[in-house]
Amino acid sequence: MNELIEYVRKQFPSLEMQVNGFPAAFLDGPGGYQVPHRVIAAVQNYLVNMNANCHGAYLTSQRTDEMLQSAREAFADFLNCSYEEVAFGANMTTLSFFLAQAMMREMHAGDKVLITEMDHDANRAPWLELQERGIVVENVTVDVNSCTLDMDDFKTKLTATTKVVACNYAQNAVGTISDIGQIIKLAHEAGAFTVVDAVHYAAHKPTDINAIGPDFLICSAYKFFGPHIGILYAKKDVLGKLRTMRVRSQKSYPPYMIETGTLNHEGIAGAKAAVEFVADIGSKFGNRSEIQQQVNHLHGRRRDIVAGLLLFDDYEQQLTECLINGLSEIQEITLYGPPRGHPRTSTVSFTYADHTAADVAKYLAAKGLFVWAGDFYASTLIDRLGLRDQGGLVRIGIAPYNTEDELSRVIEALKNGIILEGLKI
Numbered sequence: 001m002n003e004l005i006e007y008v009r010k011q012f013p014s015l016e017m018q019v020n021g022f023p024a025a026f027l028d029g030p031g032g033y034q035v036p037h038r039v040i041a042a043v044q045n046y047l048v049n050m051n052a053n054c055h056g057a058y059l060t061s062q063r064t065d066e067m068l069q070s071a072r073e074a075f076a077d078f079l080n081c082s083y084e085e086v087a088f089g090a091n092m093t094t095l096s097f098f099l100a101q102a103m104m105r106e107m108h109a110g111d112k113v114l115i116t117e118m119d120h121d122a123n124r125a126p127w128l129e130l131q132e133r134g135i136v137v138e139n140v141t142v143d144v145n146s147c148t149l150d151m152d153d154f155k156t157k158l159t160a161t162t163k164v165v166a167c168n169y170a171q172n173a174v175g176t177i178s179d180i181g182q183i184i185k186l187a188h189e190a191g192a193f194t195v196v197d198a199v200h201y202a203a204h205k206p207t208d209i210n211a212i213g214p215d216f217l218i219c220s221a222y223k224f225f226g227p228h229i230g231i232l233y234a235k236k237d238v239l240g241k242l243r244t245m246r247v248r249s250q251k252s253y254p255p256y257m258i259e260t261g262t263l264n265h266e267g268i269a270g271a272k273a274a275v276e277f278v279a280d281i282g283s284k285f286g287n288r289s290e291i292q293q294q295v296n297h298l299h300g301r302r303r304d305i306v307a308g309l310l311l312f313d314d315y316e317q318q319l320t321e322c323l324i325n326g327l328s329e330i331q332e333i334t335l336y337g338p339p340r341g342h343p344r345t346s347t348v349s350f351t352y353a354d355h356t357a358a359d360v361a362k363y364l365a366a367k368g369l370f371v372w373a374g375d376f377y378a379s380t381l382i383d384r385l386g387l388r389d390q391g392g393l394v395r396i397g398i399a400p401y402n403t404e405d406e407l408s409r410v411i412e413a414l415k416n417g418i419i420l421e422g423l424k425i
């Protein structure tokens with residue numbers, strides 16, 4: 001194990017867990033990452049030293065105001081935008097519903113929203129709701145052979161009546177990364193607003209709002225080392241023109257105008273610490289020349305965050321290659337995902353002969369190998385792949401604290417066949 005990963009693993013207390021005498025291997029990153037010490041400490045510190053509502057006259061309330069402001073600044077660095085464009089919410093799904101409802105108020109019957117067959121339901125259902133108001137919702141199709149978005153279909157369906165394009169940056173069931181910069185550019189040329197689901201992507205690669213230029217982009221801190229909260233990037237002058245759902249005393253201007261009630265303060269404190277964790281990795285280990293070449297035009301915390309994510313991605317891509325090679329040798333396994341060479345995350349999914357995905361996950365769980373099975377809320381993609389009847393896919397999601405040894409345990413277990421009798425979970 002290299003020095004970086006040894007250091008990373010020491011930060012995660014949950015990695016000490018044992019299951020049936022096996023060390024627990026947390027291979028469900030796309031379902032939610034494990035949390036390092038500093039995030040746990042930040043949540044605790046908030047609850048002990050700052051616990052209060054906002055805008056009060058007393059110390060803990062003032063500390064809360066300062067913490068929220070500094071968390072917006074941390075996410076501004078994480079996403080490369082201004083803190084005035086960072087809003088917090090319960091999770092990505094809730095923010096997505098709020099946004100769709102606000103955008104609906106600016107649309108008319110006959111206007112079109114483009115969603116995709118590749119998306120998590122959280123970036124589909126909120127838009128499908130708008131059909132009740134006569135808004136037309138069309139699906140961009142997936143190429144089922146390559147698990148990639150059909151860009152020709154996108155270009156055909158993108159017309160002058162399209163008001164919103166809602167698309168993911170990376171697909172959470174099979175790991176495909178889409179050319180979101182190109183999708184946003186084409187959408188803007190057609191006069192449409194863009195809403196990007198970056199929940200899966202943000203954990204794996206640096207997100208650069210300035211470079212890709214979306215109107216809205218949503219991610220979730222629990223997918224990259226943080227607690228369960230959602231983060232919305234909203235372009236200031238676009239959000240500012242929307243009529244969001246809000247109570248009278250809520251600030252009426254960006255980014256606060258889309259936030260509701262009291263935020264999850266301790267969660268936000270932890271999320272800020274998650275960003276600092278990534279930055280700390282970048283600053284401690286980012287002096288490798290190939291990393292420096294990619295970050296030397298950047299400054300301060302943004303530079304460290306990008307370096308940290310690039311280091312993680314480099315390691316994850318190596319493990320992904322090992323995993324794909326190992327799984328490819330098992331006859332019973334069919335892999336699903338983008339073709340070699342296509343941009344992807346470290347999320348690898350498969351089916352196993354005539355066993356359901358749930359049975360495979362159960363078999364692995366008894367050996368301390370935590371993987372998810374099913375449709376991962378990417379329900380339309382799983383239907384289009386024809387995998388509903390066998391219970392969807394088995395998904396292995398590699399995070400920076402995972403090791404080659406953990407993946408070898410998975411491959412060995414699968415080589416031995418799926419034995420369900422006498423399982424102890």
Ligand SMILES: Cc1ncc(COP(=O)(O)O)c(C=O)c1O
Nearest residue numbers: 091092093120122172199200220
């Ligand atoms: C790609 C993607 N989008 C959206 C979501 C929903 O996020 P949240 O749980 O924060 O609502 C998930 C969660 O798994 C996801 O993976």
